[in-house]
Amino acid sequence: MSNDVFEQVKEIVSPYCKNKEALESATADTSFLEDLAINSARLVDIVIDFEDEFDIEVSDEEADKIRTIGDAVTVINAKT
Amino acid sequence: MNKQNERVVITGMGVVAPNGNGLEDFEQALRNGVSGIKHHAHLAESNFACQVGGIPQHIDELKHDYLTDEALMAMNEAMIFGAIAAIDCWRDAGLAEPGDEPDWDTGAIIGTGISGLDTIGQKIIPLTDAGKVKRLGSTMVEQVMASASSANIGGLLALGGQVTTNSSACTTGTEAIANGYHSIQTGRVKRMLVGGTEGASKYSWAGFDAMRVLARGYNDNPEQASRPMSASAVGFVPGSGAGLLMLESLSSAQARGARIYAEVIGVDVNCGGQRNGGSTTFPNPTGVQRCIQTALKHAGIKGTEVDLINGHLTATMADPYEVANWQQALACDPADFPKINSTKSLIGHALGAAGGLECIASVLQLSHGFVHGSLNCEDLHPDLQPYADSVVHKTQASDAQILAKASFGFGDVNACAIFKKFNP
Numbered sequence: 001m002s003n004d005v006f007e008q009v010k011e012i013v014s015p016y017c018k019n020k021e022a023l024e025s026a027t028a029d030t031s032f033l034e035d036l037a038i039n040s041a042r043l044v045d046i047v048i049d050f051e052d053e054f055d056i057e058v059s060d061e062e063a064d065k066i067r068t069i070g071d072a073v074t075v076i077n078a079k080t
Numbered sequence: 081m082n083k084q085n086e087r088v089v090i091t092g093m094g095v096v097a098p099n100g101n102g103l104e105d106f107e108q109a110l111r112n113g114v115s116g117i118k119h120h121a122h123l124a125e126s127n128f129a130c131q132v133g134g135i136p137q138h139i140d141e142l143k144h145d146y147l148t149d150e151a152l153m154a155m156n157e158a159m160i161f162g163a164i165a166a167i168d169c170w171r172d173a174g175l176a177e178p179g180d181e182p183d184w185d186t187g188a189i190i191g192t193g194i195s196g197l198d199t200i201g202q203k204i205i206p207l208t209d210a211g212k213v214k215r216l217g218s219t220m221v222e223q224v225m226a227s228a229s230s231a232n233i234g235g236l237l238a239l240g241g242q243v244t245t246n247s248s249a250c251t252t253g254t255e256a257i258a259n260g261y262h263s264i265q266t267g268r269v270k271r272m273l274v275g276g277t278e279g280a281s282k283y284s285w286a287g288f289d290a291m292r293v294l295a296r297g298y299n300d301n302p303e304q305a306s307r308p309m310s311a312s313a314v315g316f317v318p319g320s321g322a323g324l325l326m327l328e329s330l331s332s333a334q335a336r337g338a339r340i341y342a343e344v345i346g347v348d349v350n351c352g353g354q355r356n357g358g359s360t361t362f363p364n365p366t367g368v369q370r371c372i373q374t375a376l377k378h379a380g381i382k383g384t385e386v387d388l389i390n391g392h393l394t395a396t397m398a399d400p401y402e403v404a405n406w407q408q409a410l411a412c413d414p415a416d417f418p419k420i421n422s423t424k425s426l427i428g429h430a431l432g433a434a435g436g437l438e439c440i441a442s443v444l445q446l447s448h449g450f451v452h453g454s455l456n457c458e459d460l461h462p463d464l465q466p467y468a469d470s471v472v473h474k475t476q477a478s479d480a481q482i483l484a485k486a487s488f489g490f491g492d493v494n495a496c497a498i499f500k501k502f503n504p
Contacts, residue, residue, distance in 0.1 A: 015149040044218040045153070 005054075005080075009072045012049045016042045028070030054080055088264045089502060091271075091338040092173025092326035093440050094165035098134030098319055098427045101142060102168060107444050109426065110452040111475050115303040116427045117317050126282055130294035132302040134319030134428030135280040136161060154219035155232065156199045157320075161433070162190055162229035162277030163236055165322035169273060170237055173326040174338055178238035185332070187241025187269050188230050189260050190324065191252035191276035193432025195245075196224035198281040229277050241269045249489030250392070251349070252276045253323060253435025257497050258347035260327045270332040273324055275436025280320035284431070293396060294318060306429075307456040308393035308422035309403075309464055309471060316394040319428030323436030325443070340502045341447045345482075346379025348372075352492040362398065363488050365405050371494035372409035372486060379498040383410030386418045386498075387480035388451060390442040392488045393422035394429050400463035402488070407467075410484075414466035419480070421472045425455040435487040439497060442485045446501050451478045 010026055017023045018037035022030065032038045032046070047063045050056065050072065056079040058066075066072050093103055098116025100106035109116070116134045123131040139160060143152060146164050155163065166188075175183075199220065207216050222228060227245040234243035242263070248255050253276030260272030278284075288294050295315040298305035306317040333340055352358040352367025376383055389406055393399050407417060423441040430437050445451055453474040460468055486496040 015153060018150060039150075041218040042150075042153075048215055048217055 005073050005076055006069065008053060009069050009076070012053060013038065013046055016046060026069055028073065029068055031068045033067070050076060056080060086265050086267050087330035088261050088327055088344045089330050089333050090325050090341040090344065090443055091328045091333050092169045093341065093443065094167065094169030094172060094324045095322070095437065095440050096136045096139070096161045096165045097321045097323070097437055098136055101136060101138065101164070103172065103444070106440070107448065110423070110441055110444065111450060113453050113455055113475065114426065115306070115455060117302045117305055119299055119302045123282060123285070126286070128282070128285070128289045129292070129296045130289055130315065130317070131299045132295065132305045132317055133280065133285065134317060134321070134430065136321050154222055156196055156223045156228070157279035157281070158192055158195065158277045159223065159229050159232050161279065161320070161322035162324070163232060165275070165277065165324045166190070166233040166237060166273060169324045169326050173328070174336070178236070182238045182240030184240035185270040186237070186239050186273065187263065187271070188233055188239055188243045188273040189246055189256040190230035190233055190273070191246040191256040191432050191436070192226070192229060193247060193249055193252055193278055194284045195226050196228055197283040198279055199223040201281065201283040233273070237273070239273070241272070247432065248493045248495070249491055250429065250431055250434055251487045251489035251493045251495045252432040253437065254439060254485060254487035254495035254497055255349050256436065257325065257327065257344070257439055258349045258495055261344050261347045264327055264329050271326060271328045273326055275322070275324035275439070276433040277322035277436070278320050278431045278433035285318040288318060295395065304456050306395055306425050308391070308395040308425050308454060309399050309457040309461055310395065311459045311461045313395040313399060313461070315396055316424065317428035319424070319430035319434070321427070321430050321433050321437055323433055323438070323440045325436070325439060342443045343500045343502050344497060345381070345500045346375045346377070346498040347496065348374035348378060349493070349495045350374070352494065354492045358492040360490055360492065363492055363494065365401065367492060368402070368405040368488065368494050369409040371496045372406065372484065375484070375496035375498050381482065381498070384412050384416065386410055386482050386484045388445065388478065388483040389418050389420040390438055390483060390485045391420055391422050392486055394424055400461050403464055403467055417467050417470040419451055419472050419478070420467070420470050421452060421454040423452070425457070426452070435495065438487070439485055442483050442499055445478065446480060446483045446499055449478055451476055451480070
């Protein structure tokens with residue numbers, strides 16, 4: 001698993017984060033909703049940003065399973 | 081007999097206008113006759129006949145002082161104008177920064193004429209027609225619902241009273257003030273944040289251009305384009321921005337030692353029913369006169385007590401009819417007609433935000449003792465010659481006590497608010 005992807009995911013979710021400190025110290029287990037205090041409606045926009053950044057397509061079913069930064073990295077790595 | 085009759089005062093204001101952002105800049109622009117009307121290349125590119133308009137400046141830099149990147153991702157232009165004005169108004173009223181608990185004593189009525197058309201035109205229609213609905217993301221609904229701005233402001237300020245949006249075309253902003261007045265006067269709430277916000281989308285302005293109601297022939301002289309009361313008025317100049325006022329019960333304002341700009345002593349809102357010469361686009365004169373007279377009656381004053389009029393006065397052929405309606409409603413001779421000006425001569429016609437912006441101009445004049453000059457009417461319309469002494473061309477000092485403001489809109493709808501210098 002690439003550390004680059006992890007850092008890119010952090011960068012993509014940054015503007016959506018209400019808890020910037022949690023993002024600074026984020027690990028693969030850091031959750032988008034609870035830890036980063038991202039508005040749940042915005043997960044849709046974050047997935048669109050992943051698709052654009054990595055030139056991939058993420059199905060609704062796959063998107064529904066993304067809860068942590070690690071989940072996102074796993075989905076992205078499987079497609080790139 | 082359960083009428084509470086709370087007195088209603090203005091304790092804060094916030095403004096984002098084409099000729100100045102913030103109360104200080106806006107007041108200086110009014111005093112100095114600074115026009116906010118400019119030529120806009122994007123209107124020329126779309127072949128508008130009227131390529132001039134009033135658009136608030138420097139918002140792209142200013143917005144970051146007020147709003148987080150996270151908030152801005154879900155905000156279109158009208159929402160940004162409204163949010164900046166709302167935050168400024170809140171602070172100007174001396175209220176505490178919003179915390180974790182809603183302020184159950186404050187509501188908001190934030191009007192708009194045409195909501196979110198930039199979002200609809202730039203995103204929803206092209207992406208939907210291209211079969212890319214999924215790519216619209218999560219932020220479309222909150223930007224195009226009619227209540228987009230009021231909902232956004234309710235969250236920014238943690239408002240706990242009624243938070244809603246009104247819409248009655250160009251009457252909207254003044255109607256919001258009338259509606260907020262009633263909520264406070266009847267004792268239902270302590271404070272209402274009221275007024276209007278309107279974006280500058282070319283998609284909003286295109287329909288007016290096609291109607292041939294916008295100013296033509298001034299693309300090379302934008303500052304001369306908005307000509308209310310002029311013989312050479314050829315249509316209005318589209319404008320945009322936000323003007324919001326904090327209405328508050330006098331008892332609440334006094335209990336917290338708030339600064340009071342002025343008192344709202346009477347309001348009325350009505351419709352001419354599109355009868356007796358009225359139509360969607362032209363007012364029934366009886367409706368206009370009844371609206372003004374009902375507001376005066378509500379205020380308990382005679383027409384002759386009005387010192388100043390801030391007219392609707394858009395710079396169409398309707399201006400002379402408006403002045404005649406004022407004269408009939410106030411029941412005074414043209415020679416005794418109050419001083420009158422048009423804020424639109426400086427900022428254009430901001431549609432749903434016009435009433436809010438112009439009520440702020442009105443309250444600033446009353447509270448700070450001046451009347452701003454009305455630009456571009458040196459060649460007064462011949463039908464207005466009997467009122468020539470009342471038309472204010474250059475800013476002057478004033479000891480006016482009572483100002484009447486009216487707004488009129490498509491649908492033959494009317495709103496009038498009477499402001500009075502505050503005397504405890």
